[in-house]
Amino acid sequence: xxxxAYMLDMVMAAxxxxxxxxxxxxxxxDFRLSIVSYRVLPIRLVxxxxxxxxxxxxALFLLYGFGLxxxxxxLFALLLFAFFTAMLFRKxxxxxxxxxxxxxxxxxxxxxxxxxxxxxxxxxxTSVRLLLPERIPHTMDSAMHALAGVxxxxxxxxxxxxxxxxxxxxxxxxxx
Amino acid sequence: xxxxxxxxxxxxxMIGIASLLWHYKKQVRQSESALLHHxxxxxxxxxxxxxxxxxxxxxxxxxKVLDEWLSSRADSxxxxxxxxxxxxxWLCQIKRKxxxxxxxxxxxxxxxxxxxxLLSSPYTVFELIGNQRRYYTDQQLxxxxxxxxxxxxx
Numbered sequence: 001x002x003x004x005a006y007m008l009d010m011v012m013a014a015x016x017x018x019x020x021x022x023x024x025x026x027x028x029x030d031f032r033l034s035i036v037s038y039r040v041l042p043i044r045l046v047x048x049x050x051x052x053x054x055x056x057x058x059a060l061f062l063l064y065g066f067g068l069x070x071x072x073x074x075l076f077a078l079l080l081f082a083f084f085t086a087m088l089f090r091k092x093x094x095x096x097x098x099x100x101x102x103x104x105x106x107x108x109x110x111x112x113x114x115x116x117x118x119x120x121x122x123x124x125x126t127s128v129r130l131l132l133p134e135r136i137p138h139t140m141d142s143a144m145h146a147l148a149g150v151x152x153x154x155x156x157x158x159x160x161x162x163x164x165x166x167x168x169x170x171x172x173x174x175x176x
Numbered sequence: 177x178x179x180x181x182x183x184x185x186x187x188x189x190m191i192g193i194a195s196l197l198w199h200y201k202k203q204v205r206q207s208e209s210a211l212l213h214h215x216x217x218x219x220x221x222x223x224x225x226x227x228x229x230x231x232x233x234x235x236x237x238x239x240k241v242l243d244e245w246l247s248s249r250a251d252s253x254x255x256x257x258x259x260x261x262x263x264x265x266w267l268c269q270i271k272r273k274x275x276x277x278x279x280x281x282x283x284x285x286x287x288x289x290x291x292x293x294l295l296s297s298p299y300t301v302f303e304l305i306g307n308q309r310r311y312y313t314d315q316q317l318x319x320x321x322x323x324x325x326x327x328x329x330x
Contacts (some may be wrong), residue, residue, distance in 0.1 A: 025201070029303070029310040033317050043324075103313055109298055140179055151186040158193045165200040171293045172207045 005067075005132040006145065008125060012077070013064035014153045015122070020057035021157050022106025028054075034103045038087045039094065056080065065150035067135030067142075078126050085119045107164075205309060211294055212304060216256075218288065221280050224255030227304040228322070230315055231284070231295040234263035238316035245323055246275040253278065253326055254303075260284050260291055 023031045032050040035041065041049055063073045088102060105111040111118060137143040216223050232239055242259070259275075261268055262284040272281050282291060295302055301312035312318045 026309045026311050030299075030312045030314075033312060033314065033321060036321060037314070037317050107298065112298075144179065144182055147183065147186050151190060154190050155193050158190075158197050162193070162197045162200060165197065165204050169200065169204050169207060171296070172204065172211045172290070 001133055002135065005129070005135045006149070008129045008132065009064045009067055009135060010149045010153065012122075012125065012129070013061050013150065014157070016057045016061040016064060017153050018108070018111075018157055019105055020054055020061060021161065022108060023050075023054055023057075027103070027106045030103055031106075038091055040087065040090070061153070062150070065153065066146045067137060070134035070136065071130065074126050074130050078123055081119045081123045081126070085116055088115055088119075208294065208309060209304070209307070211290065212302075215288065215291060215294065216258075219280065219282060221258060222256060225306055226254040227256040227258070228254045229258045229260060229295060229302045230318070231260040231292075231300045232262070232315055234261065234267060236315070238314075238319065241316055241319050243271075245319065246278045252330070253322055256280070258282060260287070260295060 028050065031053075032046055035046050035050055035053075036043065060073060060077060063069050084102075084104070101109075101112045102115045103112060104115065135142070137146045212227070212229070213223055216227075230242070232242060245253070246257075257279040259271075259279050259281050261271070261281050263271075265283065265286070268281050268283045275281070284291070298313050299311040300315050301318045303310040303312070303318075
């Protein structure tokens with residue numbers, strides 16, 4: 001049971017970190033623009049909202065990684081997914097030729113392609129997690145396991161980005 | 177004692193990888209800027225403070241938005257507006273005349289392949305403001321936003 005809780009927490013943590021990290025840098029403007037397209041906020045609040053989502057995703061990464069705020073963060077995550085899915089439906093209703101993908105995961109198209117399905121799966125995962133025991137690391141061992149998991153996730157995502165950057169570097173080199 | 181060591185090691189690892197990533201991302205940033213300057217110079221396009229390169233196909237709905245805006249000569253857009261256009265040669269020629277001073281057209285089928293490397297899928301718009309680079313996926317949203325900002329400024 002506890003292993004399942006740990007694994008599920010790490011999967012959620014990884015997804016939140018991936019989502020947050022892929023919005024950093026030159027992709028942030030695009031994410032901000034996608035919020036504009038939902039037409040649910042006045043323009044001057046959009047940047048704040050975008051930053052807020054980014055901060056929430058980083059926070060959820062840490063909370064899931066260290067198993068803190070059980071129930072609360074899971075309910076918050078469920079609410080977030082539900083809200084984003086509702087926004088997606090709304091966008092599709094407003095514009096007939098609106099593309100059905102979102103830019104929640106930046107360049108990682110595989111995770112962007114079927115957002116409703118993806119969000120549904122995430123909500124299912126979160127619900128399952130609510131049924132499993134809480135995982136607050138109050139022993140040194142469990143704290144170490146949490147730290148290890150968080151390190152693997154952050155390092156893994158950053159290494160993948162490093163690889164992508166190296167590939168990109170080759171693409172844009174000009175033979176002068 | 178071991179716990180502190182593990183904590184230190186984990187932090188050091190993450191900081192190390194982050195630094196490496198930052199370094200290579202900076203390199204990519206510089207390469208992309210240099211590439212842009214090089215490609216612009218090749219086509220005789222001036223580099224201003226606000227530059228936009230947009231990849232668009234004349235069959236896309238966003239093209240109508242672009243055409244209407246550039247042909248109307250209302251509100252000024254970015255100082256350097258480059259259109260990487262996928263369209264038959266004769267259309268590129270016609271639009272070169274009608275969009276004249278507002279935008280530069282680069283024929284997507286007849287240009288240096290590295291133009292496509294600059295704007296590789298899923299990104300369709302590249303914006304360079306001073307030193308800040310931005311990539312966008314939706315041309316129509318970008319055009320609407322740029323137009324709104326141009327109206328707000330004037």
